[in-house]
Amino acid sequence: MAEQPHKLLLDTSVYIPFINRGIAHPVLEYGAGNPLFYMSAVVLEELYAGAQEPVSIKLLDRLYDTFTKANRLVVPMASDWQRAGKVVAQFERKYGFEEKFLARITHDILIALCARRIGATIVTSNVKDFRKIREFVDFKMSD
Numbered sequence: 360m361a362e363q364p365h366k367l368l369l370d371t372s373v374y375i376p377f378i379n380r381g382i383a384h385p386v387l388e389y390g391a392g393n394p395l396f397y398m399s400a401v402v403l404e405e406l407y408a409g410a411q412e413p414v415s416i417k418l419l420d421r422l423y424d425t426f427t428k429a430n431r432l433v434v435p436m437a438s439d440w441q442r443a444g445k446v447v448a449q450f451e452r453k454y455g456f457e458e459k460f461l462a463r464i465t466h467d468i469l470i471a472l473c474a475r476r477i478g479a480t481i482v483t484s485n486v487k488d489f490r491k492i493r494e495f496v497d498f499k500m501s502d
Contacts, residue, residue: 365394365395365480366394366395366397366477366478366479366480367394367395367396367397367479367480367481367482368396368397368398368399368402368433368470368473368474368477368479368480368481368482369396369398369402369481369482369483370402370467370470370481370482370483370484370485370489371402371405371406371466371485372483372484372485373482373483373484374402374406375406375409378406378410378415378418378419379415381414381418382418395431396431397426397431397432397433397474397477397479398422398423398426398431398432398433399433399469399470399473399474400432400433400434400435401435401466401469401470401473402470403419403422403423403432404466405466406419406422407419433473433474433476433477433479434473435469435472435473436476439469439472439473439476440469442468442472442496443465443468443469443472446468446492446495446496447461447464447465447468449495450464450491450495453494454491464488464491464492467485467488467489467492468492468495468496471489471492471493471496471498471500472496472498474498474499475496475497475498475499478499479499480499480500480501481498481499481500481501482500482501483500483501486500486502
């Protein structure tokens with residue numbers, strides 16, 4: 360039986376430098392074999408929200424189309440939103456972060472929950488926040 364390709368879900372922090380240079384999708388070397396890349400709808404939203412230039416928006420449109428056609432766009436389910444709310448409440452109880460942080464971390468929690476649901480590993484430059492999320496959600500992350 361052939362080994363299944365490793366699933367990777369890239370966080371927004373990984374895409375931003377590439378999008379800024381006009382590259383639609385980073386090419387990453389990741390262990391043996393060719394990984395299967397997945398896109399989080401949450402990551403897409405964050406990228407679109409920060410896109411200022413028409414060329415960046417066109418790149419994001421192409422990225423969206425590619426992942427949609429490949430059936431690898433991961434969208435949070437109602438249960439992911441439910442769990443995210445519970446995790447945000449746990450964050451607040453443990454760390455007492457201000458609302459702005461809690462709103463931002465909600466996106467990362469949803470990304471983690473989606474990655475967990477499909478069995479993907481998250482690749483991120485935002486290691487600090489995702490390590491904190493790991494206190495409450497079990498998911499794979501490249502370290």
